[in-house]
Amino acid sequence: xxxxxxxxxxxxxxxxxxxxxxxxxxxxxxxxxxxxxxxxxxxxxxxxxxxxxxxxxxxxxxxxxxxxxxxxxxxxxxxxxxxxxxxxxxxxxxxxxxxxxxxxxxxxxxxxxxxxxxxxxxxxxxxxxxxxxxxxxxxxxxxxxxxxxxxxxxxxxxxxxxxxxxxxxxxxxxxxxxxxxxxxxxxxxxxxxxxxxxxxxxxxxxxxxxxxxxxxxxxxxxxxxxxxxxxxxxxxxxxxxxxxxxxxxxxxxxxxxxxxxxxxxxxxxxxxxxxxxxxxxxxx
Amino acid sequence: xxxxxxxxxxxxxxxxxxxxxxxxxxxxxxxxxxxxxxxxxxxxxxxxxxxxxxxxxxxxxxxxxxxxxxxxxxxxxxxxxxxxxxxxxxxxxxxxxxxxxxxxxxxxxxxxxxxxxxxxxxxxxxxxxxxxxxxxxxxxxxxxxxxxxxxxxxxxxxxxxxxxxxxxxxxxxxxxxxxxxxxxxxxxxxxxxxxxxxxxxxxxxxxxxxxxxxxxxxxxxxxxxxxxxxxxxxxxxxxxxxxxxxxxxxxxxxxxxxxxxxxxxxxxxxxxxxxxxxxxxxxx
Numbered sequence: 097x098x099x100x101x102x103x104x105x106x107x108x109x110x111x112x113x114x115x116x117x118x119x120x121x122x123x124x125x126x127x128x129x130x131x132x133x134x135x136x137x138x139x140x141x142x143x144x145x146x147x148x149x150x151x152x153x154x155x156x157x158x159x160x161x162x163x164x165x166x167x168x169x170x171x172x173x174x175x176x177x178x179x180x181x182x183x184x185x186x187x188x189x190x191x192x193x194x195x196x197x198x199x200x201x202x203x204x205x206x207x208x209x210x211x212x213x214x215x216x217x218x219x220x221x222x223x224x225x226x227x228x229x230x231x232x233x234x235x236x237x238x239x240x241x242x243x244x245x246x247x248x249x250x251x252x253x254x255x256x257x258x259x260x261x262x263x264x265x266x267x268x269x270x271x272x273x274x275x276x277x278x279x280x281x282x283x284x285x286x287x288x289x290x291x292x293x294x295x296x297x298x299x300x301x302x303x304x305x306x307x308x309x310x311x312x313x314x315x316x317x318x319x320x321x322x323x324x325x326x327x328x329x330x331x332x333x334x335x336x337x338x339x340x341x342x343x344x345x346x347x348x349x350x351x352x353x354x355x356x357x358x359x360x361x362x363x364x365x366x367x368x369x370x371x372x373x374x375x376x377x378x379x380x
Numbered sequence: 381x382x383x384x385x386x387x388x389x390x391x392x393x394x395x396x397x398x399x400x401x402x403x404x405x406x407x408x409x410x411x412x413x414x415x416x417x418x419x420x421x422x423x424x425x426x427x428x429x430x431x432x433x434x435x436x437x438x439x440x441x442x443x444x445x446x447x448x449x450x451x452x453x454x455x456x457x458x459x460x461x462x463x464x465x466x467x468x469x470x471x472x473x474x475x476x477x478x479x480x481x482x483x484x485x486x487x488x489x490x491x492x493x494x495x496x497x498x499x500x501x502x503x504x505x506x507x508x509x510x511x512x513x514x515x516x517x518x519x520x521x522x523x524x525x526x527x528x529x530x531x532x533x534x535x536x537x538x539x540x541x542x543x544x545x546x547x548x549x550x551x552x553x554x555x556x557x558x559x560x561x562x563x564x565x566x567x568x569x570x571x572x573x574x575x576x577x578x579x580x581x582x583x584x585x586x587x588x589x590x591x592x593x594x595x596x597x598x599x600x601x602x603x604x605x606x607x608x609x610x611x612x613x614x615x616x617x618x619x620x621x622x623x624x625x626x627x628x629x630x631x632x633x634x635x636x637x638x639x640x641x642x643x644x645x646x647x648x649x650x651x652x653x654x655x656x657x658x659x660x661x662x663x664x
Binding site for chain 2: 193319362
């Protein structure tokens with residue numbers, strides 16, 4: 097949720113602003129992800145987000161409490177994922193609404209699983225750690241090697257091959273699938289050749305069952321391309337409209353399942369594709 | 381946490397296995413991220429993860445309850461992020477340990493913020509939505525354009541420039557910074573030229589304050605390179621050891637701050653760099 101979101105909501109600035117701290121003894125990503133999901137439901141407030149990762153000592157907690165206390169206006173929100181109970185208890189002293197994302201779940205999980213949680217995340221065995229790293233790197237390398245129609249000789253190893261017009265969101269989706277899920281996704285841009293023949297590119301023929309289409313609203317595509325190449329015929333609304341219509345006709349003619357990316361984030365597109373293709377994460 | 385993690389922990393398979401459902405009316409990523417953080421603390425259990433995204437109707441909940449009920453062995457764990465209270469209540473009927481990641485926080489947040497949560501995530505204004513999309517795409521494009529020493533003419537726009545030996549983790553880190561944070565990160569590979577001169581590459585000189593080094597344990601580097609080019613001199617332990625020593629000497633000689641990536645995930649490296657460079661996310 098961007099602060100800009102609520103600029104014109106009619107409330108005064110002071111009433112509607114709130115500072116939010118995402119606190120972690122690690123990267124802070126867990127706190128950020130859950131915190132944003134929750135706060136996206138409160139539309140009348142302008143949130144100022146501050147992530148405070150690697151808070152892993154009493155000194156750092158003390159400094160953070162001071163920083164929180166120094167915030168002007170209404171008391172901040174603190175989303176906590178510090179796992180050490182003593183440090184969490186110390187942070188609870190801060191002048192803030194304190195919400196803990198870990199503690200409430202550890203007890204029922206411990207009771208259910210019949211074992212006490214370790215205070216630190218278990219270190220992976222180094223061999224498994226390496227295997228995970230390799231899998232992720234392999235998937236990212238795969239996306240780079242097979243980006244934009246390149247490396248068709250590797251399609252046999254692909255989990256997915258995305259097709260669509262230029263700037264429909266193929267490349268970031270492939271990279272995200274690699275980084276987040278360890279999925280090997282290639283992509284191939286549709287252009288004149290395919291539109292004239294109303295067939296998928298030759299290179300894709302043997303891999304039909306892995307092929308998914310991405311499409312996009314022509315006006316949105318026009319806006320995106322204009323940003324990249326202003327005043328080009330490539331970015332013209334007419335051209336965008338033509339390409340999108342042709343691509344969708346091609347998807348229908350070839351019975352290629354396709355997805356409209358216009359109002360979706362890369363995360364949403366990726367999750368939808370995983371689901372539609374029945375793929376399982378290689379990474380957790 | 382990989383299931384392989386606990387294969388040799390001495391408990392019988394049946395006692396130590398547990399199926400985990402990440403349930404969402406959206407992508408499921410929030411449930412996955414928090415669920416994994418929590419379960420990583422329980423080392424003696426083999427978890428089987430199943431993500432069930434886009435559960436947004438009573439029919440889908442009903443089908444899921446049936447799937448959960450059909451799991452053999454001890455009752456599954458269900459991590460829920462469905463926001464609709466009626467659907468959540470329905471899912472609670474499942475034969476499982478039900479943990480809700482949303483409901484417990486919405487009430488205190490509503491009380492604190494003095495407004496009721498909307499049942500659906502607010503739609504972004506389409507102009508802000510587009511701006512976010514462009515920012516993210518721009519950062520990903522930037523990482524691709526300036527990967528591996530390319531596109532030095534764009535360094536003026538970089539937020540960060542990573543340097544290090546081949547396969548130290550530069551490319552995935554740059555892509556992750558772009559996708560996750562909207563940060564523009566370039567990378568430049570260190571090689572003979574730089575080692576001989578014990579200086580940073582010319583192209584980086586005007587941007588010294590944006591330059592961060594990545595280093596890695598030579599044995600780990602050897603394992604990673606060997607996977608890529610088996611039996612090459614590029615992958616030999618001797619060569620890896622030499623390059624890492626030279627790179628670290630260069631970082632010290634040029635007072636370039638650097639980070640060891642050996643035991644860190646891409647997320648951790650990225651979060652550490654954000655913190656060290658004092659960068660703020662461009663994306664939430």
